[in-house]
Amino acid sequence: MSHLPRLLKLLNTAARYGLDKVSPQVQPAGIPRLLFALWSLPWRQHPARRLAPEVRLRLALQELGPIYIKFGQLLSTRRDFLPAALADELQSLQDKVPGFSSPTIQQLVEKSLGCPWQEVFSELSTTPLASASVAQVHAARLRNGDDVVVKVIRPGIENTIAEDIKLLKWLAGLIEKHLPHGRRLRPREVVDDYEKIIFDELNLLSEGANATQLRRNFEHSPLLYVPRVYWEHTRSNLLVMERIYGTPVADVEVLRARNVDLKKLAERGVEIFFTQVFTHSFFHADMHPGNIFVALHSPENPQYIAIDCAIIGSLSRSDQQYLARNLLAIFQRDYRKVAELHVECGWVPRDTKVHEFEAAMRSVCEPVFEKPLKDISFGYLLVQLFKTAGRFNMEVQPSLVLLQKTLLNVEGLGRQLYPELDLWTTALPFLEDWNRRRMQPGTLFKALKENVPDWIEQLPLLPQLMIDNLSQSRELKEINLTLQARLQEESERRKSSATSRFRAGMVLLAGSAITLLPALQPAISTLPGATILLACGGVYLLCFKR
Numbered sequence: 001m002s003h004l005p006r007l008l009k010l011l012n013t014a015a016r017y018g019l020d021k022v023s024p025q026v027q028p029a030g031i032p033r034l035l036f037a038l039w040s041l042p043w044r045q046h047p048a049r050r051l052a053p054e055v056r057l058r059l060a061l062q063e064l065g066p067i068y069i070k071f072g073q074l075l076s077t078r079r080d081f082l083p084a085a086l087a088d089e090l091q092s093l094q095d096k097v098p099g100f101s102s103p104t105i106q107q108l109v110e111k112s113l114g115c116p117w118q119e120v121f122s123e124l125s126t127t128p129l130a131s132a133s134v135a136q137v138h139a140a141r142l143r144n145g146d147d148v149v150v151k152v153i154r155p156g157i158e159n160t161i162a163e164d165i166k167l168l169k170w171l172a173g174l175i176e177k178h179l180p181h182g183r184r185l186r187p188r189e190v191v192d193d194y195e196k197i198i199f200d201e202l203n204l205l206s207e208g209a210n211a212t213q214l215r216r217n218f219e220h221s222p223l224l225y226v227p228r229v230y231w232e233h234t235r236s237n238l239l240v241m242e243r244i245y246g247t248p249v250a251d252v253e254v255l256r257a258r259n260v261d262l263k264k265l266a267e268r269g270v271e272i273f274f275t276q277v278f279t280h281s282f283f284h285a286d287m288h289p290g291n292i293f294v295a296l297h298s299p300e301n302p303q304y305i306a307i308d309c310a311i312i313g314s315l316s317r318s319d320q321q322y323l324a325r326n327l328l329a330i331f332q333r334d335y336r337k338v339a340e341l342h343v344e345c346g347w348v349p350r351d352t353k354v355h356e357f358e359a360a361m362r363s364v365c366e367p368v369f370e371k372p373l374k375d376i377s378f379g380y381l382l383v384q385l386f387k388t389a390g391r392f393n394m395e396v397q398p399s400l401v402l403l404q405k406t407l408l409n410v411e412g413l414g415r416q417l418y419p420e421l422d423l424w425t426t427a428l429p430f431l432e433d434w435n436r437r438r439m440q441p442g443t444l445f446k447a448l449k450e451n452v453p454d455w456i457e458q459l460p461l462l463p464q465l466m467i468d469n470l471s472q473s474r475e476l477k478e479i480n481l482t483l484q485a486r487l488q489e490e491s492e493r494r495k496s497s498a499t500s501r502f503r504a505g506m507v508l509l510a511g512s513a514i515t516l517l518p519a520l521q522p523a524i525s526t527l528p529g530a531t532i533l534l535a536c537g538g539v540y541l542l543c544f545k546r
Helices: 004-016 030-043 053-064 066-076 084-091 105-113 157-178 187-201 204-217 252-257 262-280 317-331 335-344 354-369 378-390 398-417 423-438 441-515 517-526 529-544
Strands: 121-131 135-142 147-153 238-242 292-295 303-306
Touching (some): 004 157, 066 084, 066 157, 121 147, 187 204, 252 398, 262 303, 262 317, 262 398, 262 423, 317 335, 317 423, 378 398
Antiparallel strands (some): 121 135, 135 147, 147 238, 292 303
16 A cells, blocks of 8 residues: 555556557557556546657656656667657657756755855856756866866655655566566566666765776777766765766767768777676666767767766676677577577576577577678567577576666667667677687686685685585584484374374274164174174274284
8 A cells, every 4th residue: 555656646647648549559458458548537638638649658757757767768769669759759858857946056066065165166057957867967167177067966856766666666576476477587686676776876976986987997998988076076966077078979960960980989889888798897887878978079980978877787707708608609690509508507497408498599580680680689689589588487687687778778879870780790709809818828817816815815724614614514414314314203103193093093984883783783694704704804904904
């Protein structure tokens, strides 16, 4: 019942904007459709119903809050899947969400810094440069003359997010409990991960640290520039960063007019993604066009500028290696390797029949590979592969959810810049080079050198660890023997108890038969004496010789 108010708001918003009519391909069916139609009756004449479908969807997501706005942001990057009008409308969710004016930016800054804003800034604009789902950004100038931007969290946004997370957890529990494959999808873990991510996004100190690390990873790189953080003026709800001057990556016409090499720009986006994932294991996981700009100082060698590093993804070394090897195997159409890697890394159960899994992978991939490479959606192929793997009880990997989302963003952005983008040809050389470098003696020696100090530190403890291990082994053996003895005793006790119950039952049966002797006397008198003796012997054997 605690989720009821938020659930009612979701239903009312969907009914008010007629979301069941936004797309003819996506509509409720059967009883849910009838129930939703009845729920929608009071809003049949609402003015919002007369708006265009794409506008209704954008306004509904905007009204529901940050979690739904981010969903719209992800959708807006997939122009290859969406009608152009819908993609254009959802794109405005990236940085054109209506801003707030109370409290004022000056009041928020002074509260965070604990001093009048004029002591830090010579200028502070009251008009936001951009307004997004959880924060908005204002232009400012420090007293030393540096142009900066000031990012502040929307007041009260924590409560809205907390309510939505509670509702999502409740829905995840229902999915896990009642859907046939709900447990395999691990919806609770996915929601838990998303909860951590979005609450980290509310901590601007965390975003500043992420930006600083990303800037360090690409220092002096021609591929990506990340603005500097002014730590002396940054707080948990206030972020002060260097102001950048670039063209939004979505302004393709402007980029084309400035003679930017769009093919190289799209390919560099793919290279940046794979470098972050496989070289740094630290990737910007919110790469929608509202967070990406292009520096125009060298149109023939365009450089990206990344902002808003609140959501960062990271893979463990094992996931990183298995993912790269899986992608390489897919590129090379080595479906046996794909199947073996899924089993090896535990993404599907150990008892999975590899040859059946291999055949399923081939049936999905081969029809796709018959198309020209430029027409193949890598993101779509991965979705199909995960669906197929689901038939073999593949569990959703929460650590890969952000990666999948980011890959969809990158591919959508690349196709928007350069529709002929061949992500496969761009990515394959990078993965092959990564795999080659991974096995080089220098790389192996570097990994060895990194681990040697830990080994040396643990070396004096090795004898004691061996003694403890032997002691634990003996204890486990004794515990195992004790358990086996107790299990044997319990088995014999149950057997004895069952025998006793059987004997008692037979005795009662015999007793009941004896009580019938007077009534059966005429019949018994006609039976041969041997028959009666055999029957008595049988009862004796059943009761006392079992």
